[in-house]
Amino acid sequence: MESILDQLASLQMLNQFWITLFLIIPMVLISRTVVAGTRYSPILIIVIFGLAMGYILVQSGVGEPGLAEFPMVDLIAQTTVVALTVSFFVGGQELRKIFGKKELPAVKDMVEPSNEEAVLGTNRTQLVMIVRAFFLLIGIEGVTRLVTGSDAGALSDVYALIAYIGLVGAVIFIDNKAVISDKPLYIRKGIMEIAVIILVLYGAYLIATAVEPVIALPQIFFAMLIAAGLGAIFYTWRFGPTIKSLLFAGIPVVLAGNFMVGGSRIDEAFMIEGMNSVLAYGFFGQLFWMFGGIALLIYFAKTNHVRNLAPGMAGGLSHSGLTGACTAGDLGEGAAKRAPIMINIPFFGHVFVFSVLAISAQQGGLIMTPALLILFVGVGLTAYSLRNLRLAAGEDGKEVKSLMQFSFGWQLIAVFGGLVLLNFGTMPFDYAGMAQASAISHFGLFAAIQEGMFSAEAASLIPFIFSMPFLVHPVVFFMFGKAMKDDGLMPIKTVYLLAAVGVVGVFGSVLFL
Structure with missing residues (x-):
C-alpha cells in the first residue's frame, strides 16, 4: 500500500x-x-x-x-x-x-x-x-x-x-x-x-x-x-x-x-507585527532610490537618455525589473548592450556588501563603522562618475566607463545608505535587509536572503516583500516607456517630483512607523 x-x-x-x-x-x-x-x-x-x-x-x-x-x-x-x-x-x-x-x-x-x-x-x-x-x-x-x-x-x-x-x-x-x-x-x-x-x-x-x-x-x-x-x-x-x-x-x-x-502571502504578511514599516519603506524606497539616482544623472551629469539612465539604474540598484527589461531589448539596443556590463560592475563590490551583511546578520545588527566607510566611498565614487559622465559629451566609450563608475558608487550608497538609515529606526535587522532588498529591487540581496543569509522567516517572506513595490513598478516602467516614446528622453520635472515624494516617504517610514 x-x-x-x-x-x-x-x-x-x-x-x-x-x-x-x-x-x-x-x-x-x-x-x-x-x-x-x-x-x-x-x-x-x-x-x-x-x-x-x-x-x-x-x-x-x-x-x-x-x-x-x-x-x-x-x-x-x-x-x-x-x-x-x-x-x-x-x-x-x-x-x-x-x-x-x-x-x-x-x-x-x-x-x-x-x-x-x-x-x-x-x-x-x-x-x-x-x-x-x-x-x-x-x-x-x-x-x-x-x-x-x-x-x-x-x-x-x-x-x-x-x-x-x-x-x-x-x-x-x-x-x-x-x-x-x-x-x-x-x-x-x-x-x-x-x-x-x-x-x-x-x-x-x-x-x-x-x-x-x-x-x-x-x-x-x-x-x-x-x-x-x-x-x-x-x-x-x-x-x-x-x-x-x-x-x-x-x-x-x-x-x-x-x-x-x-x-x-499578501494576507498573511499584513498580519505580522512590524510589516507595515517594511512595506512602506519598500514602496517609497523605489521612488527615492530609482528617481533620486535618475535625478542625479540628469542634473549633475547632464544626461537624459534611456541608453544611459536605464543601464545606469539597472546596475546602480541591481534592479531586477529594469535589468530584465534591458536585457530583453524592451528599452532599446543601447540599453540592452550596456545593462549586462552595469549589473556586473557592482557585484565586484559585493565582497564588501555580503561580507558586512553576513557578519551583521550573525551579530543581529548592522556593523556601523565599515558600513559608514563604504557609504562614504560610494558618495565619492558617485560624485566622480557624474563629473566624468558630464564630460563624456556623448562619446560611447567614455559614457560606458562613467556609467560603470556610477553603478558601483550608487550601489554602495543605496545598499549601505539605506541600511544605515533603517538602523535609526526600530526595525529588526533581518526585516531591514528585506526592506532594503525590496526598496531597490536588488536581485543579489534578494537571492542571498532567499538562500537563508538572514533567517528562515526572512527567506520565506522575501518573495512577498520583494514583489510588493509593484504599486511603484507601474510608475517606473511608465516613465521609461514614456521616455522611449519621446526619443529616449525622460520627463525631467516628473522625475524631480517623484524623487521628492520618495525622500519624504522614506524618511517618514523610518521615523514614524
Whole structure:
C-alpha cells in the first residue's frame, strides 16, 4: 500500500510540471500582449498578474500561503542565480571588449527569426525562447540540486526527472520556422552552454561552502565572478539557443514565479507585527532610490537618455525589473548592450556588501563603522562618475566607463545608505535587509536572503516583500516607456517630483512607523 502511495505522489509531482508550465507561460505571454504596440516593458504587467494569480489561488482555496501545493512554482522562483549567471557572462564579454579595446568584425547571426505572430505581441521565435527558458530554468536547477545534494522537500525525490524533462525539452524545442544556417552546430552550442552554466553554479556552490566557516558569502557572488571571468576569456563566443533564451525570457519567467509566491502571502504578511514599516519603506524606497539616482544623472551629469539612465539604474540598484527589461531589448539596443556590463560592475563590490551583511546578520545588527566607510566611498565614487559622465559629451566609450563608475558608487550608497538609515529606526535587522532588498529591487540581496543569509522567516517572506513595490513598478516602467516614446528622453520635472515624494516617504517610514 505504501509503495502505491509513493508512486501516486511521484505522478502528482510530474503533474506539477504541466500545471506550472500553464501558469507561468501564459502570464508572460499575456504581459507581452497587453503592451503590444507600445514601448512599455512586459515586466510591468508580469508584476500585477503574478501577484494577482498568487492571491487568487489562496483566496479560492486552491493553495495556501507560500504555495506549498505548487512546489514547481517555488522551484522556478528560486532559479534567480541561473538567470543572472547568463547576464554575468555577457557582462564579462562586454567588459573585455571595452578594456581590451576589442572590436569584433560584424558576423551574420546564425538564426534568422520568424516574424510570424504566434500570439499578439510575440512572434514564433520569441514564443519558443520563452518556453525554452522555462525548460532551461527547471532543468539546470534540477541538475544543480541533484549534484549538490540539496533537499528542498516535496521535489527532492524527483530532481532527476525534473532535470531530464527540462534539459531534453530545452534541447529539442527549436522554432521550425526560423532559418538556422547550421542546425547541428546551433544545438551543440546550446548543449555546451547548458553544461557550462551547471559547472559555474556547482563551482560557485563548492567555493561558497568552503569559505562559509570564515564568511557566509552567498553562491550568487561566486557565480558572478566565475561567469564574468569566463565571459572575459571567451569574449568572441556567439550565443547559442541557451544564452539567447535566458537573456530574452529568463528574468521574466523567474519574476513570474516569485510574484506568484509573493502574492500568495499578501494576507498573511499584513498580519505580522512590524510589516507595515517594511512595506512602506519598500514602496517609497523605489521612488527615492530609482528617481533620486535618475535625478542625479540628469542634473549633475547632464544626461537624459534611456541608453544611459536605464543601464545606469539597472546596475546602480541591481534592479531586477529594469535589468530584465534591458536585457530583453524592451528599452532599446543601447540599453540592452550596456545593462549586462552595469549589473556586473557592482557585484565586484559585493565582497564588501555580503561580507558586512553576513557578519551583521550573525551579530543581529548592522556593523556601523565599515558600513559608514563604504557609504562614504560610494558618495565619492558617485560624485566622480557624474563629473566624468558630464564630460563624456556623448562619446560611447567614455559614457560606458562613467556609467560603470556610477553603478558601483550608487550601489554602495543605496545598499549601505539605506541600511544605515533603517538602523535609526526600530526595525529588526533581518526585516531591514528585506526592506532594503525590496526598496531597490536588488536581485543579489534578494537571492542571498532567499538562500537563508538572514533567517528562515526572512527567506520565506522575501518573495512577498520583494514583489510588493509593484504599486511603484507601474510608475517606473511608465516613465521609461514614456521616455522611449519621446526619443529616449525622460520627463525631467516628473522625475524631480517623484524623487521628492520618495525622500519624504522614506524618511517618514523610518521615523514614524
